[in-house]
Every structure is written in C-alpha cells, then in structure tokens.
Amino acid sequence: MIEMHDLVVKYGNRQVLYIKNLTLKKGEIVTIIGQNGAGKSTLQKCLTSLTEYKGVILIDGKSLKELPARQRAQKIVYLPQAQSSPAMQVRTLVSHGRFPYLGYSHTLSVEDKQIVEEAMKATHVDLLKDRFLDELSLGERQRAFLAMVIATGSDYLLLDEPGTYLDLISQHELMQILQSLKRAGKGIVLINHDLPLSFSMSDQLILLDQGQVLQVEAPDDFINHQEHIRRIFHVGMKKIEDPSLLYQYVIIQ
Numbered sequence: 001m002i003e004m005h006d007l008v009v010k011y012g013n014r015q016v017l018y019i020k021n022l023t024l025k026k027g028e029i030v031t032i033i034g035q036n037g038a039g040k041s042t043l044q045k046c047l048t049s050l051t052e053y054k055g056v057i058l059i060d061g062k063s064l065k066e067l068p069a070r071q072r073a074q075k076i077v078y079l080p081q082a083q084s085s086p087a088m089q090v091r092t093l094v095s096h097g098r099f100p101y102l103g104y105s106h107t108l109s110v111e112d113k114q115i116v117e118e119a120m121k122a123t124h125v126d127l128l129k130d131r132f133l134d135e136l137s138l139g140e141r142q143r144a145f146l147a148m149v150i151a152t153g154s155d156y157l158l159l160d161e162p163g164t165y166l167d168l169i170s171q172h173e174l175m176q177i178l179q180s181l182k183r184a185g186k187g188i189v190l191i192n193h194d195l196p197l198s199f200s201m202s203d204q205l206i207l208l209d210q211g212q213v214l215q216v217e218a219p220d221d222f223i224n225h226q227e228h229i230r231r232i233f234h235v236g237m238k239k240i241e242d243p244s245l246l247y248q249y250v251i252i253q
C-alpha cells in the first residue's frame with residue numbers, strides 16, 4: 001500500500017500539489033485524471049522521489065525517503081510520458097529493468113534473462129530486440145519502454161499516458177497486460193486523458209484539480225456524483241451496459 005500524508009510540492013514559491021491523505025492499493029488500477037497542469041505528473045514523480053516534497057510517503061509501511069535506491073526501484077517504477085532514445089538495442093533497454101536485482105558482477109542470471117524475454121514477448125518487441133531504439137517508430141519505442149517497466153517486476157507501476165503513440169490494437173493489448181499485472185497483485189497507477197478508457201479500466205479514479213484531490217471513487221460512484229467532472233471537463237459520463245461495447249462508459253453532453 002502507498003500512503004501519502006500532508007504531501008506538498010512547491011516549484012519556487014508556487015505550490016503545485018497538496019494532498020492531505022491518499023492511499024493507493026496493490027491489486028488495483030488507479031487512474032489520475034484532471035486538466036493539464038493539475039499536478040498529475042508531479043504526484044507520480046513524488047512517488048519515485050523525482051521531485052522534492054514535504055510530508056510523508058509510505059510504501060508498504062516504509063518511508064520513501066529512507067528507502068535505499070535499489071530497494072525503491074524494486075518496489076516502484078515510473079514511466080514518464082516522454083523518453084529520450086538512448087543509443088542502445090531494445091534488449092539492452094529491457095535488461096535495464098533487472099538492474100535493481102543484479103549483483104556486483106552486473107550480469108543477468110538465467111532467471112533475469114527469462115524475465116526480460118517474457119517482458120519483450122508481452123509487448124511484442126521480441127522481434128525487434130536487436131534493433132536500436134532511435135531506429136524504431138514512436139509506438140515501437142513506447143512498447144520497448146513498457147517491456148523494461150514490466151521486466152522490473154516492481155510492486156507498483158506508475159505509468160504516465162502509457163498508450164501514447166500506440167495504435168488501437170497495441171492500446172487494447174496494453175490494457176490487457178495491465179489487467180493481468182493487476183491480477184498478479186501489482187498496484188498500477190496511470191495518468192490518462194481518455195475518460196471512457198479511464199472509467200472502463202480503473203478500480204479507482206483520482207480527480208485532481210489545481211494540485212488538490214477533489215474526488216477519489218470507483219467509476220460507478222463517479223457516475224452518480226459527477227458535479228466535479230462536469231465542472232472540470234465540461235462534459236458528463238454515462239454507463240451503457242452493452243457487452244458489445246469495448247468501453248462501458250461514454251462521454252455525454
């Protein structure tokens with residue numbers, strides 16, 4: 001479980017995040033929604049110590065600030081929205097996911113190699129493993145970074161718009177991968193601007209506005225209390241229980 005108490009982030013004198021209390025659980029997909037600049041990425045960055053913060057973040061009962069880097073990396077991994085493309089092959093990038101587990105020799109064990117292979121298969125980059133990242137399409141590169149994140153085996157995966165650049169089929173496959181990681185007990189924390197998708201695949205939604213949590217509820221409860229959604233996004237949401245629909249939630253006027 002990730003617990004946050006009195007979390008404050010300031011850039012200069014400007015406070016961009018204040019969270020009184022918030023809990024994220026394992027075995028759930030939680031999506032952070034909100035307008036541009038609401039503080040979604042800042043919240044994810046705090047959880048991996050990429051941004052300085054005041055307050056308390058506990059990961060499975062241990063203070064994030066006191067967790068050694070290696071243990072932190074085994075617990076929690078963050079995939080930002082935009083990545084650079086280091087001059088390396090796909091297989092090398094994905095192997096980096098195993099770094100927190102390597103000994104002094106920095107060599108991958110048979111098990112590490114198997115985990116890397118499985119992660120590449122899951123995101124369909126196994127056929128691209130010898131290719132260099134800067135020679136890949138944006139969607140192929142995104143899938144390679146997702147494979148690296150999966151290869152970490154971390155308990156919590158923080159993904160900022162993981163579907164960016166993915167075609168429709170790859171997006172759908174990504175959702176299935178995330179659902180299976182959730183079933184395996186991982187805590188998945190997403191940022192997503194696609195409301196129907198966020199509502200359809202999440203156990204909980206966190207609505208952020210101007211750096212503060214306005215609402216934390218399951219999608220069906222958001223449907224029943226959607227004043228904040230309407231004010232912020234100027235649209236409403238509706239659930240349509242039709243099994244032929246890919247997403248059971250749609251945007252309405």
Ligand SMILES: Nc1ncnc2c1ncn2[C@@H]1O[C@H](COP(=O)(O)OP(=O)(O)OP(=O)(O)O)[C@@H](O)[C@H]1O
Nearest residue numbers: 011012016034035036037038039040041042043191
């Ligand atoms: N390094 C920084 N220095 C100063 N201000 C920053 C910095 N990073 C973010 N901010 C500001 O903090 C606020 C929250 O930014 P954040 O990136 O968390 O928003 P977001 O909800 O993820 O937005 P988006 O949907 O556009 O990605 C914004 O007002 C942004 O301008």
